[in-house]
Amino acid sequence: ALFGAGVAYAADELLELQKNPKDWVAPTGDYANLRYSKLKQITTENVGKLAPVWSFSTGVLRGHEGAPLVLGDVMYLHTPFPNIVYALDLNNDGKIIWKYEPKQDPSVVPVMCCDTVNRGLAYGDGKIFLAQADTTLVALDAKTGKLVWSVKNGDPSKGATSTAAPHVFKDKVFVGIAGGEFGVRGSITAYNIKDGSLAWRGYSMGPDSDTLIDGEKTTHLGKPVGKDSGLNTWEGDQWQIGGGTTWGWYSYDPELNLVYYGSGNPSTWNPSQRPGDNRWSMTLWARDLDKGTVKWVYQMTPHDEWDYDGINETILADQTIGGQARKTLVHFDRNGFGYTLDRVTGELLVAEKYDPAVNWATKVDMDKSSPTYGRPQVVAKYSTQQNGEDVNTKGVCPAALGSKDMQPASFSPDTGLFYVPTNHVCMDYEPFRVSYTAGQPYVGATLEMFPPAGETNMGNFIAWDARVGKIVWSNKEQFSVWSGAVTTAGGIAFYGTLEGYLKAVDLKTGKELYKYKTPSGIIGNVMTYQHKGKQHVAVLSGVGGWAGIGLAAGLSKSNEGLGAVGGYKALSDYTALGGVLTVFALPDSALPIIAPAN
């Protein structure tokens, strides 16, 4: 139903599987990244009676991102480094069917910028795919956990790591790369799910032969990008150590056969060291699934000066905008703007601030005839480039971790709104000159983080209308909401908080209907499935990630953890480390008398 019924595609097992709302077969639920479930046994009326029904400790401390998969009677659960995979028996309260524990060189841990996180598993062709921290992509037999094939995607000794979930689209599995803080050049790689053979790789920067961009056919805001755009917007060879990594969530439109994702910040964080627009860092991409060729790109933050990685999820929702039905792509960028694009053409439809605190730019220029069309209008005072090296630019909002980081939002087709876990944090940012050594941090800035002036809440959970670019309602949260949301046909949005609460709110009003304090702070994504006639909600807790790096890595100086330690210091009053999956359901007495159709 996501892509219009009745259209026939070449055999696509996963597309079929994701039509069954009882399962949760992809890291974000479906190809479109909607994070919406048709399940509706749990409703706004009865969600207050929700309660945990079983739980499972992963045996690993530090930050637990992502969510498990559910296929039939089996749940597949992953952990941060050392990246254990468990197959758990849903018929037996999570008894372990098999366990896969890779042997990885622990020297990868210090080159992981923002905790030892891993964002989850993918399923396809009877296999479970895991992207290990050390960039090894492994395919495991879903029944037995036995290794079917594996392939190495990058070089951790140069700072390349994997934190993103692999994504299976049709007959390929897609993996990105992390390491922007080590000067790693980003790329997306497609492997054939059958045997792990390479289908294609497209870099974020470099000559067209590397980026798979066609200077004449690939468009940016409707115009061809020209030859070697990923080279000639850089000075010298800086593009080779220029970042633009690809550690977020990918989506796929099977009708258009296009894969969508965003690329991260240019390296280093000291903008004076890399003149130019630094294309195609900070960019939304549309690539052909089979060949990797680029249909369109859109660079949100040319020549980044604040570490506003563009990697956040791309949500493929069909919306009517200005009376016109559009196949849209919606993206809540780190830079604080919520973008709505036509995903067929890459046309920019809406770009508005989704946190009123955003101050580094006044707006995005929407005048198609303007020479700065599509570019953010930077406020000089907050320009770390204009203020220069070794100058502390103060009070920039959002902070480097953005108005939202990788925690994915959700779209409810029922309300037509997006439900967005956000950060509400500002920063001081002082760039300094740094030289490149392979495998060593290549950051070049010192940061402090804090809530916007006069405020104490460091997060909001908001409902957003992407047709017009407006906040519909906004709930304050003490800390940034570092957990992915899910919406359901029961009229509920679920998300987790850094203190550790799983919360359920009314999609229409934002009213809090239920909360439960899980064992640790939540940076995982909530998911839902149905088993034996009961709808379940599951979430990983286990504080960490960039926001929780102070707790996760035992840091205490305020500017450590690239500034997050000071900003989130108060977290230690609420929670301690520990990875636990908690699974919720309604007690029998609260079930509707007539079972719903799903």
Add this chain to the structure above:
Amino acid sequence: ALFGAGVAYAADELLELQKNPKDWVAPTGDYANLRYSKLKQITTENVGKLAPVWSFSTGVLRGHEGAPLVLGDVMYLHTPFPNIVYALDLNNDGKIIWKYEPKQDPSVVPVMCCDTVNRGLAYGDGKIFLAQADTTLVALDAKTGKLVWSVKNGDPSKGATSTAAPHVFKDKVFVGIAGGEFGVRGSITAYNIKDGSLAWRGYSMGPDSDTLIDGEKTTHLGKPVGKDSGLNTWEGDQWQIGGGTTWGWYSYDPELNLVYYGSGNPSTWNPSQRPGDNRWSMTLWARDLDKGTVKWVYQMTPHDEWDYDGINETILADQTIGGQARKTLVHFDRNGFGYTLDRVTGELLVAEKYDPAVNWATKVDMDKSSPTYGRPQVVAKYSTQQNGEDVNTKGVCPAALGSKDMQPASFSPDTGLFYVPTNHVCMDYEPFRVSYTAGQPYVGATLEMFPPAGETNMGNFIAWDARVGKIVWSNKEQFSVWSGAVTTAGGIAFYGTLEGYLKAVDLKTGKELYKYKTPSGIIGNVMTYQHKGKQHVAVLSGVGGWAGIGLAAGLSKSNEGLGAVGGYKALSDYTALGGVLTVFALPDSALPIIAPAN
């Protein structure tokens, strides 16, 4: 009510506090170790509706033993090494009020025989007492967590550690010592709670001046023990490295002013290296609270040949036996016998097997006129002494970890029965010659463990009538029940399983009324308290301890972990490490309409 109302004692704050069933002020709930609560909001009728209401991850992996304390609105929670203490706000789902994290030399970890466990905290005089692994006893201000005083109780470089909970009785805090597997000589030490000054120390072995035994006044089975009994039942100086450690639960009768506890195995595990009865290892003790002088002793397993430590809890219950009201002490020993003694005189009243599998002895000689009165009648085939060094004695039941280990049982005055978490495990035991080096393991035996022949369940949860020494009902458990039980006036016994289930059973029938899979295997003790009108049940999960040492320490050879690794191998199909407190209550809809008196 525990010790007869109306009797006035010298100011004893803790005795008063423990009369309030809403709190849980001592590691075992009260002086008598009953582990019984008068709370009855949760009943056999409504316990099926119990559900977790909040949870808290401790941030520590490995085995979590013991239980939190509750005083008013604050819960005090401890962890295994590094022995963090948290004060948690019950008015705010366990928000952290303060945290105390000692700095300990990690070299203590390898000298902890059976995981890095710690069995809990004690309260007294406005202070929270913690016995750190490195034997430092610290007194913390209960309001702020600030260190008030600390004292060092032993030398970890010689293998001495602390795992037991401190116990506050009246104006003193009592600590034991662990390290029997390193030849540490056991002792109990009383410190004054005001300032940590030494009140007295009584050793398990040595001259009367060390043991505080009076050869003429101290009795064993009604007869004076004679001079230097802790010396002359040993060959040479072996008593100095002879074990008899004191790492279990202590109890106190304020009317008699006697402190009760048991001492552990003699060192080494190779009996041929230590001829004699090895007094007073494997012994129940009654000491004067103020002076430490010994009223009576009873040695259960003279000249131990199987590691049947006598440290298990001593439960002080008043019972009518053979028509006579008795102040009794009940003790379920590792050796498989359930003992009932007169706690005033030390008279042996009942000694019967509480697991029918026990085979190393036929019975305890109850004939007062017999020369072997009070001694177990050892079966030659299972005597590792008689079979000799380097001979594998096969099929001994119970295994070294006993028919029960330190997991404490509970007494319900309502039913007059004891509820006992038990092991149902046998072993092969091959002693070998070992030489003593301070700080090095001093074990001298190789073990394998397995369920009794023809059976698969490695544990039972039983109801025991200590007046006659009979099992009333017995529930099979797949693994040993390594969790302490609690009974309530609601007619329920709660306990945890190594797979991770919290279970509630009917005191009368053993019928299972509720179970919930907590995040990890349970080796903690269940406790209950009332807060804001609601009865809560709380339990630490976090698999480990001796039974879980394979998981906790990452061991895989079957005879590692002194034989436990092979015996409990299947545990890894159910659970992984992780310390989490889960707190349960009834939903409002299940509460009785009229609030109970408590």
